[in-house]
Amino acid sequence: MRYTLAATVLAAGLLFSGCTGDKAAELYDTAKFEELQNNKEHAVQLYEEIVAKYPRSDYAKKAEERLAELKGKRP
Structure with a gap:
């Protein structure tokens, strides 16, 4: 019984906390999609x-490389 409760609590914690890498990856994939859809303003955002949110990821x-490309700051 204790094992089941502990496993449930752990699973719920992992489910609701999420990994920052996962969220950063999701945002990055969405931004790339927005670029493909020619929605560069939203991609930049x-x-x-x-x-801003995941500077160490x-x-x-x-993202910084793509921003430089989209803003024309790349040689």
Whole structure:
């Protein structure tokens, strides 16, 4: 009984807490989709959100690269 309760609590915690990497990945994928749909303004907003909320994620660097490309700051 205790094992079942502990497992349930752990599963619920993992389900509701989510990983920041997962959310950053989701935002990044959505931003890429927005680019493909030629909705660059929304893509820029999403990339900026990734950089602001998840600055230490792998996706922040990718988002910064895409922002530079979209804003024309890349050589």
